[in-house]
Amino acid sequence: MSALPAPQDSPGLVGPDRLLTVDEYAALGEVESGYTELIEGRIMMSPSPTPMHNIASFELAAQLKRQLPSHLRVVQDVDLDLEFVASDHPGFSRRPDLVVIEREAVDRVAREGGMLRASEVAVVIEIASPGSRRIDYRDKHGEYADAGIRHYWIVDLRDPVSVVACHLAGEFGYQNAPDVTGVFEATEPFNVRLDLDKLR
Secondary structure, rough: OOOOOOOOOOOOEEEEOOOOOHHHHOOOOOOOOOOEEEEEOOEEEEEOOHHHHHHHHHHHHHHHHHHOOEEEEEEEEEEEOOOOOOOOOOOOEEEOEEEEEEHHHHHHHHHHOEEEEEHEEEEEEEOOOOOOHHHHHHHHHHHHHOOOOEEEEEOOOOOOOEEEEEEHHHHHEEEEEEOOEEEEEOOOOOOOOOOOOHHO
16 A cells, blocks of 8 residues: 555645646555545545445445356456546546446456556446435536446445436437336346345
8 A cells, every 4th residue: 555645735635736647646556545536637535435335336246247248347446547538638537336347458457557448348336325426426427428438327225225227328428217126127238137135
């Protein structure tokens, strides 16, 4: 683990007194508490997830893993380059709760380093919590659509557990399907059946 440089003036923002590229951000490595994301070159600190959040993420990953086609993998809590700008410009990186991504992308990062990329993602998944609900439903909803990620699923752990499945609808961004409780089924981008009641 490495320590982050001195904090900036803005609440929740830490890091150097200049804007970072995605590569510079990736080179910082892990931090001692919480996790970070990169927004327009600025490092944003986020609190560590709750135990319930982590349990839901693990169960969701386990259910997905059993059903994925061989060319896809599910990865938890990983940095994702949104690819909004050229590599030498202040960058954007989010850290989704889960991504379903091309197996080759995981192999590329293992070989070459760097980050997974938005263009390699089949589905990005966020688990909404009281402290992230607005960000998940609004900010990331717009950013993931702008990044061209075709499918975005928002899991809400409030009782009853629900999923909103969003898919790209051309220039209009994401179109949201109605909330689903109990069992979530989809045929795109792969066939899947998720037992939502097992996430709590």
